[in-house]
Each structure stands twice: as C-alpha cells, then as structure tokens.
Amino acid sequence: MRYSQYLVNTLKETPADAEVLSHQLMLRTSMIRKVAAGIYSYLPFGLRSIRKVEQIVREEMDRAGAAELLMPMVVPAELWQESGRWSQYGKELLRLKDRKDADFCLGPTHEEVITDIARRELRSYRQLPINLYQIQTKFRDEIRPRFGLMRGREFIMKDAYSFDLDDAGADKAYEKMYQAYRRIFLRCGLNFRAVEADSGAIGGSFSHEFMVLAESGEDAIVSCDACEYAANVEKAELRKATSAAPSPSAALTRVETPARKTIEDVALFLDLPPARLVKTLIVVTDGGDTVAVLLRGDRELNDIKLKNRLGCDWVELADEETVLKVTGAPTGFAGPVGLKLRILADHEVATLGDFVVGANLKDHHLTGVNHGRDFAVEAFADLRQAVAGDPCPRCSGKLEVWRGIEVGHVFKLGTKYSKSLSATVLDEQGQERPLVMGCYGIGIGRTMAAAIEQNHDENGIIWPMPIAPFQVIVTLLNPNDEPVAAAAEALYGELLHAGIEVLFDDRDERPGSKFKDADLLGIPLRVTVGARGLKDGVLELQERRGGERTLVPVAEVATVVAERVRRSLQVG
C-alpha cells in the first residue's frame, strides 16, 4: 500500500477526551474515529489490525474443530422471551420496534439464537459434539462506555457455542476452548492469565476469564504467590477464619459519636483502628427483602458473593428512608444489636470481640459489642472482597492483586438455555436429552486495544508482528531523487511479490516527519531508503521494538525482511 494513497492521518497532539494509552494511540494513528459515545468507525489502518486478530481467532477456532457461521444482529423478542432474558437483561439490551410494532433487540450475545438453531438442526447424539462460532458486531447499551474500544457499546466479538450430550463431553469442549484461547492470546503478543470468574448474567456453572495484565484494566484479579490459583476478585474465595472470637471482656456501652457517620470518622473519634469496628450495611434485594450485612470495618462487601448467598439477581444498598425505617436512625448509625432483620455476617466477624457498631440511634455507637452475647447472626459466610495479602484458598500462599483487561471469557453453561428453549437430541437409547452447552467469547477490538496497552513506548505503538496492520514500512527519504525513488519502488515491488504486507511511505515529506510517523504507527520493521546508504549499496533495516539497526545489501533486503517476518509470526 502506498502511503500517498492511503488514509492515515496521524495527530501530533493527543485528543483531550482520550484517557488511556491505547485509546490515545488509536486516535493519533487514525485507527478509529468516534461516531457517538462507545460507537466507532474503524479506519483503514485500524481495520487491518482488527482483521488480523479475527484471522488468528478463526484459525485457532478452526484448529479446535469449531465451525463458523453468522447470526443476525437484530433478534426478535420472542426468542428472548422464551429464555426469560427479555425481562431479566435490563437496560443494556437495546430494544427496538419494526414497522408493525413488533419487538426486537440488538443482540448483546447470542445464546438464544444459537440454541434456536441447535433445536432445529440437531436431532441425534451422532451429530455431537459440535461447536459453532461467529465473529460479529454486538451491541450492549453500557451505562458508561469508555476508553475507546476497551468498553464500547458497539463492538466486534467472537462468540462460540458448544453442544454436547453430557457433562463429560461439555468439559472436554471447555478444555479445548481454554487451550485455543491460550494460543490465540499468545499469538496476539499478550501477557495474560486465565482466572476463575463468576458466571454472572450469562448463567451457567463455572467459567474462566482471560485477563491481560495492564494498569488501565477495569477489573481486579487476584493470584496466589505460591500456586496456580488466580481469580477475579469478584469470585476470589476466602477461607473461613479459623480463630474463634475472644471471650467478651467489655460491657456493652453506648457512646455519643456526634455526626461521625463513616467508619473512618468513628474510628478516628474513638481512637481505634477501623478493624475494631464492624460495619452494618442495610441491603435490599430484588425479592423485596431487607437484610443486614456485617463486615469488619476496613473490609468491603462483595455484592456478587452476597447475591449468590441470597440467591437473588441484584442487591442494592437501602436508601436513607429505608435505613431510617428499619434501624430508627439515619444512615451511619446502623448496628446489629436489637435489629429486627435477617443478619448475615462475614466469616471474619466471627473472630472479633469487643467491637464497635452503630447504636441504631442518631449520633451514637455501641462499644464492647460481642456476637452471641449481644445479638445473633443468621449465618456467617464469605461475603467480603479479597485484598492483597489474604491467604490463598488453595494453599498456604498469599494473594496478590492485579489490574486486568478481560479479553476472553469461557463459560460452562450446562442446560440453562437448552432447557428453556427445549433443545434436545436423542441419545443412543432413543431418549430425549437436553443439550449440554458451553459458550466462549473474545472481544476482538478489546484484544487489539489490550495489545497496544502492552506494546508501546513514548514514540508510539510497537505492534506484535502477528497483528500489525503492516509488517514492514519502506521509508523513502528522497522522493525527488530519481535513482533513490527507483530503488524504493523496486524494493516495494519485491516485497509485495514476496507476500509481505508493506506500507510504502512515498510521500513528499521531510525525513523527520516520516520517521516520527513510522514510529507512531508502530510497524515492526522499517526499511529506510536514502541516498546515503544507497551509494554504498545498502539499505537500513530497523526493528521498531528495541531499535536495532542493520545495514543490508540492496539485493538481499527482501529476503532478509521475509525471513524476519516469518520468524516473528511463529507462536511463542
């Protein structure tokens, strides 16, 4: 491709609304342009990389025995009503009506449609196992799209769905996908970890997330410093504390704590560490229950654990009015003593004695509080967020906390959708059996963004070869010098002939600008064609990563480049 005929509009300055590096660099290299919040056009330079990622995904999915298909983006409401998600999914589901006033939605994921295909097409266990995937534009009306392609509303996703006769088969399919994902992200040049995750709204029994380690990541993950255990913090299990509470030594005492509403304020006021306080969160559920949750003062509630424990779809902190009604005090003074609510407590609370809680009375707290003696708890459970230093649930190691970008997610779904949509096959005995499903997603654009997050320097992007928009850039320094221009043209032709993806910077620009642009665009190899080298019969070959320069005789350049490209495309 000739630069002079291509659409690349590099920006010297960073657009003000781009917060993270991958977003800034994608804008500065004109890979993407925003059309609306969370909705982008992919310009030619960006699309080339998107297509590379897609192609890698295709190759690895095909290698794992999956078959590509393509489902519609617009999905009739009936299918979603049948699965029950039309009413469950909430506002992220963009709903629309056609001219006949019939309901549709833009597919945020395609379990319904694929299961509909499966129930129509799959009749016999002999057709199993089967895995179908697509690479398609999804729409999720996110509360807060941000960070460019990292969290868009419209985005390209690879979603795969496996169908098996039984659990053992489904486990095998899951394992295959898990391995395919490892290869995919390795080929994309990513430093990632597969972590245990909550299966969330998609449903199903267990799942792993593929997390790319990056400061800008929106998710927190924990990993053990001694064993292989790694999990999303949402999921990270914490063992039941072993030590028992000390026997009560203090009397229950009410103290005045004027206007001290937060843990921090109360701790400071009473001159105690926050860990000696117990906070009482008043929570309401979608089922209409109001529940009190106790946590050590310096801990945070993990709402997913709470939801799972209560078996409900959502929990929410009660509003001021509700808190006043159930505790008799404004927010900030809730406590378990005398409280007429279900009380759940984190395991850790069981190890505490003589602690401080709210008095259910404005501007008062209780000290010397002990569970069992002063109040009863319905149950102790694992309800808090994991933090760095917590013990590993699997071994004697300690947990570390990282930021990560979720680029892929594999779920074992079980029969959730096959049952609600009646997708069955006949087994060997002629018995009707629901299909056992798995589903497997990869965010294509997010994978590309994550690759940029991990591969850049102060001058711009440093593409990993397999997903680079171009493999080589030929920088012609003197386009008006006939012999030099002719040599560059010849090289360009040779490289194209060798099947190399080459961007030929034939613009009539000054060398400085061309070098800066080449660095910003991050193409892995650069061949500089200038009068200086040419008079010695050599061209300069430079690696974008590391900056290593080699002088190569003109006649050998194409061969050397081809060899380097070939080498850097090999997996891991």
Place this chain on the structure above:
RNA sequence: CGGGGUGUAGCGCAGCCUGGUAGCGCACCUGCCUUGGGAGCAGGGGGCCGCUGGUUCGAAUCCAGUCACCCCGACCA
C-alpha cells in the same frame, strides 16, 4: 441515575469575569526554499462560538432551558 467538568476551524487551546463585527499553535492549500528524526519565509482557505429562548441598541461573552461529550461514583452508612 448522582456528583464534577467541557462544548469556539480537522486537532490542541485562548477570548467569556468587565457585552462592541472571532484569535493563536498544529494540520490543510499555493509559491519559494529545504531534505537522515515532526525545518524556514511569504501568501491563502476554513467557524450559525453545541442548540433554543430571554435580557440588551448590540451576546461567543450575561440569564434560563436543552442536547452532547468527558471524568468520578452508582455497594462500603
């Protein structure tokens, strides 16, 4: 949805407080000059100052509303 912020040329910004015919840098176009790390000079094009309404002789500027975008939060009482 709550809080904060910003809308002026493609991008980055000034002007607004104190109302008087819209500016700077980059980018873009023309010419000269220059050519191994974002050169220089000269000339030029491009704006319903987000939108609507109000105040005023007069509004980018003041007031009201509205829309869009960005950031933080939306669970830590």
